[in-house]
Amino acid sequence: MIVLGRRIQMEQRMAVPKSAVVIVPVVSVIAALVVGGVFLALTGHPPVRTYLDLLDNGYTSFYGITDTLGLATPLICTGLAAAFAFRMNLYSIGQEGQMYLGMIGGAWAGIVLADSLPPLIAVPSVLLFGALAGAAWIAVPAFLRARLGTSEIVSTLLLNYVALNLVNYFIFGSQGFFRDPTTSFPQGRAVADSARLSPLSFFTEKSTNTYPTFFVAVLLAVMLFWFMRVSNYGYETAVYADSPNTARYAGMSSAWLQSSVLLVSGALAGVGGAMYVVGPAGKVDPGLLQVGLGYAGIVVAALARYNFLAVVLAAVLFAGLRTGGNALQVSNDPVPIAIAVVLQGAVLLFALGGELFRRNKVTLVRVQKATT
Amino acid sequence: MVTSASMQHDEKGALALAARGVTKRFPGVVANDQVNFDLARGEVHTLLGENGAGKSTLASVLCGLYRPEAGQVVRDGKEIRLNSPRDGLAHGIAMVHQHFRLVDRFTVAENVVLGHKSLSFVLATAEIEAKVAAITEEFGLPLDPRAVVGELSAGERQRVEIVKALYQGAEILLLDEPTALLAPPEVEKLFSTVRAMTHVGKSVVFVSHKLGEVVDISDRITVMRGGRVTGSVRRGEADVRRLAELMVGREINIVPRRAKSQVGDVLLSASQVHLERDGAAMLTDINLEVRGGEIVGVAGVAGNGQRDLAEVIAGLRTPQQGNVTVCGTPTAGHGARGARRAGLAYVPEDRLGTGLAPSMSIRDNLLLTRERNFLVDRKSALHEAETFIKQLEIKTPGPLTPTRKLSGGNAQKVLLARELFAVSGARVLVVCSPTRGLDVGAVETVHALLDEARDAGKAI
Incomplete structure (x- = not known):
């Protein structure tokens, strides 16, 4: 028998071992760091020190972690939005646009309603209107999907561009309602003070970029996790996701399930945009357009494997890479932001690639010449 | 009753394919436990057993889809190692799966050549169609090579699978539950095809759990239960009741009861x-x-x-x-x-x-x-x-x-x-x-x- 070489052989695992659930993601992240390290070394930056800087600026220093949590706040919402829809095999990628609309809707409520209300009511109403606006933005794709079977991927994606231009129009293209009337500088009209929250200080004298909305986002994740586990609604969506035929057999309405899931998804992304209003922005702020937190939500949902609790962790991990990467840009030995983006991409690729190892048993086998 | 072990290369033809002590485990089950099985040239050998008895597993081992943990596959007296169904095909062994593996939007001819190695860059459609037509003719598999597979019935799709196997030069066909989706007249047609194939010296392994039909078609029947071979009988010795008992391992009552019950509103x-x-x-x-x-x-x-x-x-x-x-x-x-x-x-x-x-x-x-x-x-x-x-x-x-x-x-x-x-x-x-x-x-x-x-x- 002649050994010709080795070949990778894959077999589907019948049961996923418990250890793989932990080991695979950890190894994925390490592998991503190694790949990123190669890029760092190639561009003349010492990988280990750069990573330590990144860790410090993204997670372990006081300002690092508070910046990260602040950035993670809307990201948790868009991540939940994506996870909520993807679990039902509805691939809405409109979180970006719904988030902008959430910002617009929230700002509207903050300008119009909040003045006469105490903060305890004003802030929730801003979030509520953000949710409504986000849901409204997905209403047409949801209706098309549920009634006519139109692909939600295309319709939600295209509406992102409409939303983007809508924000630009409100701030740069017109002297409308959302534009600050007190200055000729193009910026948004500020919402009432009662509709804003002050940043958390975490028992220090320092001012941070984390807002109490972070805890609202975490609470949303926990509530969704619990609700979808114990409720009939969670049960029906799980049946539908597993087998639409079975759902039909049991008398569930696919139109209701599909449209309601999409609407809730839109509302979650909208809340994320409204949190931006309540927290750092205080107005319709085109600055949000630069960050891409809606699309990042899809990545976060994928990393979390659509688990609502894991979305929180994935969002913090992802936001940390972003804030840490930003900080490296302005350090003594500036590392281009592109490297941080490479790292994010590598984390995602390896995390998704790791799925293969979780689901399959991969072995190296000798390829032998078959003797006939 | 003759046990599998004592079955030797009999008069019907030389030994074409055999499994020797094949063991295949899946997490939690031993699907095949030291299974011996052999198939002579020109023979129809049925694997009979309940669902989960290990018949399909054995067939999958024989065609190269699964690799056994222990045991050998022997083809024409020599041990062979099959790492994939493609290796199996190289040895003239092909399997027709219970669930068809066809591309709905392709025509019959396109499906037949799918995955074939020696395809030229531009398909010689006319040539392939002619070849397909020749095969359908020879083995009584009525099919239009130009028909789109998505529009065919289950029986016709199965014929496409069989034609595909024959086109690729299969000498041994493993049919996994071939009658599960067929109506009675289609089963008859399938059987005549099987006979036509054995007539020209091809061998067929027929995997089934339907007692009634296997008695008609088989030269030999090997019964499996719980991953082991429980017995093997030749044509003519087959007795439905005896086979059923081998399958389930106990006396059974095949005739459903017709109890008198109170009919209400x-x-x-x-x-x-x-x-x-x-x-x-x-x-x-x-x-x-x-x-x-x-x-x-x-x-x-x-x-x-x-x-x-x-x-x-x-x-x-x-x-x-x-x-x-x-x-x-x-x-x-x-x-x-x-x-x-x-x-x-x-x-x-x-x-x-x-x-x-x-x-x-x-x-x-x-x-x-x-x-x-x-x-x-x-x-x-x-x-x-x-x-x-x-x-x-x-x-x-x-x-x-x-x-x-x-x-x-x-x-x-x-x-x-x-x-x-x-x-x-x-x-x-x-x-x-x-x-x-x-x-x-x-x-x-x-x-x-x-x-x-x-x-x-x-x-x-």
């Missing part, structure tokens, strides 16, 4: 039901009455409207005309939930994928047709699942096992248990092909369950 009635689907009349003026304590059968070749009738009664389809009454409540147009509330239970033909949610646990599947409140009561469903598993001897690691991991018979038990003994207490049952694809032992259980429900005064 009309519980289900359908009158002048007329259903059109996509402009075609599926049901025309159907009248049906079923009384309590009575089982009424609706028979016919598949595709003649039995399924539509069942779906109308179950409330899944709304008829254009006519009425359906369940326990005195009109249900037509009230949806599946309306029909259930009136006291109807429905066991659809497609177990996994319609009757059950395949990735969900037994426990969660029991919740499917219950009335559910805002919060789901998983605790009582868990208790119910445990009771069913015990009472009906459902073979499973536990109530949280996904139903797709159950064998066909055990999945059907879960489904029947839910519909028969549902807490809601349905009094009318609609059951579609409840024994399709099940082995003898499971068929017996299904019949017993239905008899029991009938005796309890339900209308079926």
